[in-house]
Amino acid sequence: MSLTDLRINQTKIYMKAVIAEIITIGDEILFGQIVDTNSAWMGTELTKIGIRVKQITSISDSAEHIIKALDDAKTRADIILITGGLGPTKDDLTKMVLTGYFKTKLKLHEPSLTDVTEIFKARGRELTELNRQQAFLPETCTPIRNVLGTAPGMWFEQDEKVFVSMPGVPFEMKRMMTATVLPQLKAYFKTPEIIHKVVQTVGIPESMLSDKLEAWEKSLPQHIKLAYLPHLGGVRLRLTGQGSDAAQLEQEMQAEVEKLLQIIPDYIFALGEISLEEAVGQLLKARGFTIATAESCTGGYLAHKITSISGSSDYYQGSIIAYHNEVKIRELNVKTETLQQHGAVSEATVKEMAENVRQKFNTDIGVATSGIAGPGGGTPAKPVGTIWIAYADKARTVAKLLNFNKDRLLNIEYTAMAVLNLVRQSLTSTVEE
Amino acid sequence: MSLTDLRINQTKIYMKAVIAEIITIGDEILFGQIVDTNSAWMGTELTKIGIRVKQITSISDSAEHIIKALDDAKTRADIILITGGLGPTKDDLTKMVLTGYFKTKLKLHEPSLTDVTEIFKARGRELTELNRQQAFLPETCTPIRNVLGTAPGMWFEQDEKVFVSMPGVPFEMKRMMTATVLPQLKAYFKTPEIIHKVVQTVGIPESMLSDKLEAWEKSLPQHIKLAYLPHLGGVRLRLTGQGSDAAQLEQEMQAEVEKLLQIIPDYIFALGEISLEEAVGQLLKARGFTIATAESCTGGYLAHKITSISGSSDYYQGSIIAYHNEVKIRELNVKTETLQQHGAVSEATVKEMAENVRQKFNTDIGVATSGIAGPGGGTPAKPVGTIWIAYADKARTVAKLLNFNKDRLLNIEYTAMAVLNLVRQSLTSTVEE
Numbered sequence: 001m002s003l004t005d006l007r008i009n010q011t012k013i014y015m016k017a018v019i020a021e022i023i024t025i026g027d028e029i030l031f032g033q034i035v036d037t038n039s040a041w042m043g044t045e046l047t048k049i050g051i052r053v054k055q056i057t058s059i060s061d062s063a064e065h066i067i068k069a070l071d072d073a074k075t076r077a078d079i080i081l082i083t084g085g086l087g088p089t090k091d092d093l094t095k096m097v098l099t100g101y102f103k104t105k106l107k108l109h110e111p112s113l114t115d116v117t118e119i120f121k122a123r124g125r126e127l128t129e130l131n132r133q134q135a136f137l138p139e140t141c142t143p144i145r146n147v148l149g150t151a152p153g154m155w156f157e158q159d160e161k162v163f164v165s166m167p168g169v170p171f172e173m174k175r176m177m178t179a180t181v182l183p184q185l186k187a188y189f190k191t192p193e194i195i196h197k198v199v200q201t202v203g204i205p206e207s208m209l210s211d212k213l214e215a216w217e218k219s220l221p222q223h224i225k226l227a228y229l230p231h232l233g234g235v236r237l238r239l240t241g242q243g244s245d246a247a248q249l250e251q252e253m254q255a256e257v258e259k260l261l262q263i264i265p266d267y268i269f270a271l272g273e274i275s276l277e278e279a280v281g282q283l284l285k286a287r288g289f290t291i292a293t294a295e296s297c298t299g300g301y302l303a304h305k306i307t308s309i310s311g312s313s314d315y316y317q318g319s320i321i322a323y324h325n326e327v328k329i330r331e332l333n334v335k336t337e338t339l340q341q342h343g344a345v346s347e348a349t350v351k352e353m354a355e356n357v358r359q360k361f362n363t364d365i366g367v368a369t370s371g372i373a374g375p376g377g378g379t380p381a382k383p384v385g386t387i388w389i390a391y392a393d394k395a396r397t398v399a400k401l402l403n404f405n406k407d408r409l410l411n412i413e414y415t416a417m418a419v420l421n422l423v424r425q426s427l428t429s430t431v432e433e
Numbered sequence: 434m435s436l437t438d439l440r441i442n443q444t445k446i447y448m449k450a451v452i453a454e455i456i457t458i459g460d461e462i463l464f465g466q467i468v469d470t471n472s473a474w475m476g477t478e479l480t481k482i483g484i485r486v487k488q489i490t491s492i493s494d495s496a497e498h499i500i501k502a503l504d505d506a507k508t509r510a511d512i513i514l515i516t517g518g519l520g521p522t523k524d525d526l527t528k529m530v531l532t533g534y535f536k537t538k539l540k541l542h543e544p545s546l547t548d549v550t551e552i553f554k555a556r557g558r559e560l561t562e563l564n565r566q567q568a569f570l571p572e573t574c575t576p577i578r579n580v581l582g583t584a585p586g587m588w589f590e591q592d593e594k595v596f597v598s599m600p601g602v603p604f605e606m607k608r609m610m611t612a613t614v615l616p617q618l619k620a621y622f623k624t625p626e627i628i629h630k631v632v633q634t635v636g637i638p639e640s641m642l643s644d645k646l647e648a649w650e651k652s653l654p655q656h657i658k659l660a661y662l663p664h665l666g667g668v669r670l671r672l673t674g675q676g677s678d679a680a681q682l683e684q685e686m687q688a689e690v691e692k693l694l695q696i697i698p699d700y701i702f703a704l705g706e707i708s709l710e711e712a713v714g715q716l717l718k719a720r721g722f723t724i725a726t727a728e729s730c731t732g733g734y735l736a737h738k739i740t741s742i743s744g745s746s747d748y749y750q751g752s753i754i755a756y757h758n759e760v761k762i763r764e765l766n767v768k769t770e771t772l773q774q775h776g777a778v779s780e781a782t783v784k785e786m787a788e789n790v791r792q793k794f795n796t797d798i799g800v801a802t803s804g805i806a807g808p809g810g811g812t813p814a815k816p817v818g819t820i821w822i823a824y825a826d827k828a829r830t831v832a833k834l835l836n837f838n839k840d841r842l843l844n845i846e847y848t849a850m851a852v853l854n855l856v857r858q859s860l861t862s863t864v865e866e
Contacts, residue, residue, distance in 0.1 A: 056463060125641075295733075
């Protein structure tokens with residue numbers, strides 16, 4: 001057993017695991033009107049900083065039920081995170097219940113009033129009394145700023161346990177967690193040294209990936225664990241290391257990442273938490289290239305992916321969405337003969353689309369999509385999920401046939417990912433030329 | 434007090450609401466590796482048959498935790514539905530725990546053995562001992578057939594309460610629920626009549642909405658409840674009614690929906706569970722209109738929203754995404770003077786974009802967006818979130834200035850929603866002209 005392993009084992013002995021529970025409030029989850037994605041996101045983020053989620057409880061908008069849930073959670077967890085029930089309408093009573101639960105009273109919190117007033121001003125609206133009420137907070141809590149909405153969060157401490165109440169609106173909750181709650185929890189509880197390394201792969205299914213990585217995974221030291229996190233259009237590999245010496249752990253893990261880069265160089269598009277569209281954007285910037293898109297079946301989703309990255313205007317010129325053949329002919333100069341001979345969903349058409357949008361927009365690169373997203377429009381020869389994509393630059397034009405067997409939105413999503421990956425592959429191979 | 438109220442109150446006396454709780458077992462949900470979509474689906478299906486879900490609890494794969502959860506649930510619910518922890522691997526211990534919990538023992542269940550053997554034969558594989566074990570079930574349970582997987586479900590009855598254990602694999606659980614569990618629960622419990630009505634609003638924040646609806650909400654009979662369900666770009670209003678006479682309840686609730694249509698006609702875009710892009714699509718189809726889009730700041734997202742609806746090719750022609758001014762000039766014929774005098778983010782520019790894309794694509798309607806999505810690109814005069822949108826048809830062109838205070842993706846999302854709403858308003862007002 002290596003020194004490191006020994007140190008880890010010692011560490012484990014004096015290291016008390018910090019336990020969290022998540023309570024979500026609102027009938028819309030219980031009635032199945034919305035899927036609780038908040039808890040999954042919180043579970044991921046808490047796990048990352050070494051906090052273990054022991055239970056997630058979804059309950060109704062009822063005072064006694066909320067109190068019962070708090071009492072139960074308190075017996076099991078060090079941290080109780082509550083989302084939901086903070087809207088201005090009267091069916092949202094979390095704040096009142098917490099005020100009673102912690103035997104305190106509501107008091108106007110000026111900074112929150114300023115925030116909510118600002119938000120209304122920005123929206124060009126008058127502050128309503130209901131929203132003004134949202135600035136009244138329990139006296140004993142530390143308010144958590146909500147820069148994206150009108151309901152502030154609340155941080156309570158009792159018997160060395162932390163209770164945090166946040167809005168159920170996902171983007172408001174996420175911003176609060178990232179900006180305030182997670183850092184403060186890290187500081188408040190002595191969490192172990194945990195380092196994560198994320199290696200992003202694309203273009204290879206999980207099963208093939210795990211075959212390629214089997215030997216390497218077996219060779220990992222026991223304090224470094226590997227997780228496969230498949231998602232739309234790729235598999236994220238997350239290495240999680242735990243130890244007492246951060247610097248050494250960092251070194252060990254970097255070494256493992258280097259090994260990975262040797263084993264599957266073609267499938268890794270980035271290290272760390274960045275998206276494929278972001279990675280492609282960085283490649284384009286680095287090479288000073290511009291790009292334009294011509295979309296049929298993806299209907300603007302590819303353009304959206306590219307422009308979802310701030311700063312994309314440095315390399316993205318624009319797109320022609322040619323949903324109808326007329327538009328392909330009139331706006332993209334696709335030859336009528338091409339459409340007649342090969343059809344809209346064909347290598348010839350998609351290549352013309354990519355080449356012509358490149359010329360039209362005077363960019364270094366042009367990409368195009370044409371296919372049958374479904375559920376309608378399939379034929380025996382070209383069933384739903386038959387999709388052609390193309391990449392064109394000054395040197396060459398390449399096209400690729402995709403066959404997906406998913407529903408409309410997934411076919412669109414997978415196609416956009418495949419195009420971005422085609423751009424990535426072309427750009428990285430260009431370097432070698 | 435009206436006759437109805439009396440009848441309901443009498444009803445309430447003999448009508449005991451049936452309460453269900455859902456327990457999901459497995460660390461993958463707690464660690465956020467998967468999102469719990471099972472519970473939302475179960476919540477929807479149970480609500481439909483008048484069973485009220487009071488709590489959803491996600492716990493780890495630990496015997497004591499499972500037992501504690503069962504004991505708690507038993508004190509609150511008539512029905513306890515358990516998913517997960519039934520796989521053949523040793524960390525799946527739900528079956529062992531239930532066997533102990535109900536003080537019974539495992540016994541080979543021949544039909545289940547036949548099923549699992551069949552499944553392996555169909556997959557061309559030999560039945561493993563691990564999988565053979567799955568046919569051993571607690572003696573006192575009624576096995577539930579699993580035609581899609583190797584783990585049978587289990588139905589227990591104790592003190593007039595029902596406990597059901599099912600696999601966590603979504604399609605296996607759904608098949609079991611639909612084929613066996615839901616019908617049997619309906620038969621076992623005398624469930625009340627429950628009706629939901631959803632009214633979809635857009636363009637008005639929750640707080641303003643609740644001000645407008647306050648008087649009406651107060652006037653609702655006590656057996657009809659209102660819930661505000663805000664989501665990106667709109668607020669869903671859900672009326673939930675309970676009674677003994679379905680036909681009469683339906684009538685009462687329809688009457689309340691009619692009142693709503695009188696109070697906030699301009700903000701309601703649909704009744705029932707359909708999206709704004711779907712509602713707008715139906716409007717366009719009904720009027721036989723075609724539409725084209727010209728996008729700057731939304732970068733293709735508006736087109737994506739429209740084309741996410743299958744059948745959108747009936748009314749959607751295409752788009753020009755003019756991310757750069759050059760493209761606005763070259764592809765959308767926006768006048769250079771307009772851009773110089775007013776800038777890209779201006780009423781004049783966005784109106785030209787909408788009018789010109791309409792002409793270029795020869796459609797009935799053209800819409801356009803131009804703004805600063807952020808985080809960069811803001812100025813004191815035009816801060817991030819300053820966005821102009823326009824609608825043009827043969828009769829007129831209207832533009833609208835939006836001010837959002839969100840991050841890039843939300844500004845884009847809200848803008849697309851605002852454009853769709855502008856189309857909806859224009860189309861519905863057109864009728865009156």
